[in-house]
Amino acid sequence: MTLGYTTLLIPVLSGNGDSEFSLGPEGISWIGSVALICVPFGCFLSGMITQPLGRKRSMQLINIPFMASWLLFYFSTKIWHVFAALALSGLAGGLMEAPVLTYVAEVTQPHLRGVLSSTSSMSVISGSMIQFILSTFLKWRTVALCSAVVPIFSFCLLYVIPETPTWLVSKKRYKEAKESLAWLRGWVEIEKVDKEYKELFAHIQMSRGIGNSGFQLDNGQMQGNVNGEINKTRNETNQNRKRTKTETLKLFKKRNFIRPYLLVSYTFFLSHFNGMSPVQTYAVTIFSSLKAPIDEYYATALLGIVEFFGCVSCVCLLRHIGKRVLSFISLIATAICFLVIGLYSYFFHINTLLENKNSNTTVSNSTVHPENVLKDSHEYSWVPLVLIISAAFVSHMGIRVLPWILTGEMFPNETRAIASGITATSYYIFGFVCNKVFLSMINTFTLPGTFWFYSSMSFIGFIVLYFILPETEGKTLQEITDHFAGKSSLGNKVYKRRKNITGINNEAFNDNTSRRTDIESKL
Incomplete structure (x- = not known):
C-alpha cells in the first residue's frame, strides 16, 4: 500500500491536485524513489530483530512504524513531512522482509511452498490495487487516514496465529x-x-x-x-x-552461489527495467499525457486490478508451463507493447509528460501545432491505454513475480538465508535507480525513446535468459544446487508431479492425498 500510495502522490505534488505542496521534476523523482532506497536499511536490521523477538512478534511490532507513516502523511504540513513519511514506510518495508518470508518458509509444507511463495508478490500488487481504487474516490490525505487502519487490523489479527x-x-x-x-x-x-x-x-x-x-x-x-x-x-x-x-x-565464492546470484539479480533488474516499475509509479501522469479515453485515476485503478489478475494467472500457470516459458512470454509481450507505445508517441509527437493535468499542450520538438496533435491522436487514444494494461498483465504474469520465487530455491542451503537478503536488497536498489532516472530519461531520450529503451531491455533479457535460465519447476533443491555447481544439468522440462521424493517420510509432508486425510488443513 505504501508503494501504491506513491503513484497517488506524484500528480498531487506536481501541482495537479488538491495540495498546498508543489515540487519540480527533481523533487518528484525523489518522491517516486526515496521509499525504495530506504528499504535495504530495513532489510539490514530485519534479521537482528527477527531472531530474538520471534517471527510473529516482529511482524506485529513492524505495524507500528507503518501506522506512524500513514499518520504523518495525513497530518503533514511541510514537504519534509512527506519525505519523512516515505522514508519511514520504506524502512518499515525492509524490516518486514525477514519475519514475513521466514514465517512462510517455516510453517508451509513443501508441496505447497512453491505456490505460496508467490503470495508475497500478490500481496504487494493487492495493496497497490487498493490504493489505486481509493484514489479514484478520495483525496490523498483521506486515503492515508484510511490506510492507517490496516496496520491496526494486522496487529490484532496476528494474535490469532501461532509462532513458528x-x-x-x-x-x-x-x-x-x-x-x-x-x-x-x-x-x-x-x-x-x-x-x-x-x-x-x-x-x-x-x-x-x-x-x-x-x-x-x-x-x-x-x-x-x-x-x-x-x-x-x-x-x-x-x-x-x-x-x-x-x-x-569461501561459500560465497563458489559457483553454486555466484551463478544463482548473478542470474536472480539479473531477473530483478529486468523486473524493473522492462518498464513496468516506472510506468506503475508515474501511471496517473502517463495516462494523462497519452490522453487516455477514460479518467487517468480510473485507468490507474484498472491497472492495479489487471496486475493482480496477472499474479493470479502466474500462480495458476506456473506448475503447468514452468518459470522459463512464463518469463519468455512476459518479456516478449511487454517488449512488443512498449515498442508500439513508443511508435504511437513518436507518430503523434508526444515527446514528454504533461506538467499539468489541465494543460492542453505537450512539449514537442516538432512543428505540428499541439491542437492538431491532440485532435489527430484522440481517435486512437485507446491504443496506449490497452497496451499499457496488457503490458501490466503479462509483466505480472511472469518477470515481475518469478524472481522472488527463484530467490527461495536457487541458492544452496548453507548460503540461502544471507543470499536471499542480498538479492532482495538488489531488487530495491534497481527499483530506486529505475524510478529516479525515469524523468531524466524522458528529458534526454523523449517519451518514445524511453519506451523503446524499455522494449529493448525486454528483448535483450529474453535472449540472455534463453541461454542461462534453467527450468526449476518441479525440481528438488538438491537438483538445482547440483546444476549450478556443475555436477548435473536441470534441462528445460517441467516436472509436474514428484511421486517419490527422497528424504521425506513424514506424512505431513507427503503429497499423497490418501495418506493426508488426518492432517490436511481445514482452513
Missing part, C-alpha cells in the same frame, strides 16, 4: 512448538504431528552441533528418539562447529 514451531524449539519452548505445529496442520491433535515434530527437533539439534548425548523434553517423551540421526551426522556437525569465518566466506 522452528523458533519455539530454538527457544526450548517445546510444548508451545507442538501446539503450534498441530494448529498449522489443520487444528489436529498433538499426537498427529508427533513424527514431524521429532524430525523438526532433530534438524534443529543437528544444526546446533549437538552430539549423541541425548536430550530431555516434555517429561522425557523424546529422550534420545533422534540420536540415531544425530550420530549419522556427528562428524559433519563437528566440522561445521570448527568452521572459521574465512571458510564461511
Whole structure:
C-alpha cells in the first residue's frame, strides 16, 4: 500500500491536485524513489530483530512504524513531512522482509511452498490495487487516514496465529512448538504431528552441533528418539562447529552461489527495467499525457486490478508451463507493447509528460501545432491505454513475480538465508535507480525513446535468459544446487508431479492425498 500510495502522490505534488505542496521534476523523482532506497536499511536490521523477538512478534511490532507513516502523511504540513513519511514506510518495508518470508518458509509444507511463495508478490500488487481504487474516490490525505487502519487490523489479527514451531524449539519452548505445529496442520491433535515434530527437533539439534548425548523434553517423551540421526551426522556437525569465518566466506565464492546470484539479480533488474516499475509509479501522469479515453485515476485503478489478475494467472500457470516459458512470454509481450507505445508517441509527437493535468499542450520538438496533435491522436487514444494494461498483465504474469520465487530455491542451503537478503536488497536498489532516472530519461531520450529503451531491455533479457535460465519447476533443491555447481544439468522440462521424493517420510509432508486425510488443513 505504501508503494501504491506513491503513484497517488506524484500528480498531487506536481501541482495537479488538491495540495498546498508543489515540487519540480527533481523533487518528484525523489518522491517516486526515496521509499525504495530506504528499504535495504530495513532489510539490514530485519534479521537482528527477527531472531530474538520471534517471527510473529516482529511482524506485529513492524505495524507500528507503518501506522506512524500513514499518520504523518495525513497530518503533514511541510514537504519534509512527506519525505519523512516515505522514508519511514520504506524502512518499515525492509524490516518486514525477514519475519514475513521466514514465517512462510517455516510453517508451509513443501508441496505447497512453491505456490505460496508467490503470495508475497500478490500481496504487494493487492495493496497497490487498493490504493489505486481509493484514489479514484478520495483525496490523498483521506486515503492515508484510511490506510492507517490496516496496520491496526494486522496487529490484532496476528494474535490469532501461532509462532513458528522452528523458533519455539530454538527457544526450548517445546510444548508451545507442538501446539503450534498441530494448529498449522489443520487444528489436529498433538499426537498427529508427533513424527514431524521429532524430525523438526532433530534438524534443529543437528544444526546446533549437538552430539549423541541425548536430550530431555516434555517429561522425557523424546529422550534420545533422534540420536540415531544425530550420530549419522556427528562428524559433519563437528566440522561445521570448527568452521572459521574465512571458510564461511569461501561459500560465497563458489559457483553454486555466484551463478544463482548473478542470474536472480539479473531477473530483478529486468523486473524493473522492462518498464513496468516506472510506468506503475508515474501511471496517473502517463495516462494523462497519452490522453487516455477514460479518467487517468480510473485507468490507474484498472491497472492495479489487471496486475493482480496477472499474479493470479502466474500462480495458476506456473506448475503447468514452468518459470522459463512464463518469463519468455512476459518479456516478449511487454517488449512488443512498449515498442508500439513508443511508435504511437513518436507518430503523434508526444515527446514528454504533461506538467499539468489541465494543460492542453505537450512539449514537442516538432512543428505540428499541439491542437492538431491532440485532435489527430484522440481517435486512437485507446491504443496506449490497452497496451499499457496488457503490458501490466503479462509483466505480472511472469518477470515481475518469478524472481522472488527463484530467490527461495536457487541458492544452496548453507548460503540461502544471507543470499536471499542480498538479492532482495538488489531488487530495491534497481527499483530506486529505475524510478529516479525515469524523468531524466524522458528529458534526454523523449517519451518514445524511453519506451523503446524499455522494449529493448525486454528483448535483450529474453535472449540472455534463453541461454542461462534453467527450468526449476518441479525440481528438488538438491537438483538445482547440483546444476549450478556443475555436477548435473536441470534441462528445460517441467516436472509436474514428484511421486517419490527422497528424504521425506513424514506424512505431513507427503503429497499423497490418501495418506493426508488426518492432517490436511481445514482452513
